[in-house]
Amino acid sequence: MATVETAKVPVAVHAGGDERRAKAMEEHRRLSVGQIIGEVLKQLDADRFIIKSSNGPRYIVGCRSRLDKTKLVQGTRVALDMTTLTIMRRLPREVDPLVHNMSMEDPGDVSFEGIGGLSDQIRELREVIELPLLNPELFARVGVRAPKGVLLYGPPGTGKTLLARAVAATLDINFLKVVSSAIVDKYIGESARIIREMFAYARDHSPCIIFMDEIDAIGGRRFSEGNSSDREVQRTLMELLNQMDGFDELGQVKLIMATNRPDTLDPALLRPGRLDRKIEIPLPNDQGRLDILKIHSTTLSREGDLDLDAIVKLSDGFNGADLRNVCTEAGMFAIREERDHVVQEDLMKAVRKLGEAKKLETKLEYDKV
Structure with missing residues (x-):
């Protein structure tokens, strides 16, 4: 009997193995x-x-x-x-190629230490965006609802996009950069669909920051008159408003919008509950220009000390981008003179050259939003 039993055991095991292998x-x-x-x-x-x-x-x-x-x-x-x-x-959820390209945007190696002259604006921005994502229990303890978004407005070149990149890089979370004019599509309903998919992607990949640059392209004030393209932009705006405060809470999704023309935006977009804080990014003052010049001049190869205070006095009305360009132009003057370092005279020539070009620019006055 023992011989028969020992003969059966391997057969049963072998049969079970064949069955599992077949499955x-x-x-x-x-x-x-x-x-x-x-x-x-x-x-x-x-x-x-x-x-x-x-x-x-x-x-x-x-x-x-x-x-x-x-x-x-x-x-x-x-x-x-x-x-x-x-x-x-x-x-996984189907993602529109345009939305996928938004998610591929790298905020880069940007820090708040590399942004000069905007200490108050940085504090206000971090309170609205960074604090609710890192410490949501603080708002629950106080009994208030965390802000959803912020509007950055001011002249071109003052650092609005740079601030948004710095927030995303500091938090190291998902970041969607949207150029608002690229959302508008010639086919009816396509622009609104992209807005829906963009917010759905952000909710699926929260915590996430959505940065919408040039928001005036789709967030302009609505009028009763207009052609079919204007109505498509209005439908896109209404879908954006619905996504910002509809039945689906944004949760760990935060909005940063930027514009040079806050006076053209629709009042429904600006009301509290959608954009809870409006931060003006003005032209830098004397101290701000000095801080920006110190940041951009650290990489310059120099001979001797550079008198940045003299450059500040000649750069009234310059924005952050202009001041960075001053350092670039100074380097070009050094290359033209076949030198491998920048001297004070290079900076003086650069700031005078850009000052002449600034006279051709149109100035915009910004009222508080």
Whole structure:
């Protein structure tokens, strides 16, 4: 009897191994064959779902036992077996290429220490964006709702985009940079769809910062008159307003908007609850210009000391970008003289040259928003 039993044991084990191997091969065959993309419409019971395939028809199908069925909610994209239409796996949300390109934007190695003359503005911006993301319990303890977004406005070249990049780089979280004019599409409804997908992507990848530059391209004041393109921009604005304070809370998604023309923005966009704080980024004063020059002149190869105070006196009305250009032009003067270092005279020539060019620029007056 013992001989018979010992002969049976290896046979049973061998048969079980063949069965598992066959199941594994069948599973591999199913996963290696092309699959159909579908969308879950409704769950009927514990094992059956109504799905809509990419071809159009709707089916009642089953699901792989290994899948977490609690995640197969309405709207979930799934992969279906070619023959049985069984749900094989859950797929990530479909992302528009334009939204994907927004997420690829790298804020770069920017820090607040590299931004001069804006200490008060930096403090206000960090209170609205950084504090709710890092310490949300502070707002719950006080009993107030955390701000959703901030508007940065002021003349060109004063550092609005640089501030947004510094916030994203400091927090090291997901960052979507949106050029608002690129959202507007010639086809009706496409611009609003991109706005919806952008906010859906940000919610799925929270915490996330959405930076919308040149917001006046889609956030302009609405009028009763206008052509079809104006109405498309208005539809885009209404979708943006809905996403900012609709039924779906933004949660760990924060908005930073920037513009040179705050006077053209729609009042509905500016109201508290959507943009809770408006921060003016003005032209730097004397101390601010000195701080900016110190930052940009640290990389210059120099001979002797540079009198930056003299440059500050000649640079009234210059913005941060102009002051950086002063250092660049000084380097160009040094190269023209076949030198490998910058001297004081190079900076003086550069600031005078840019001062003449600044006379041709149009000045805008900014009222408090």
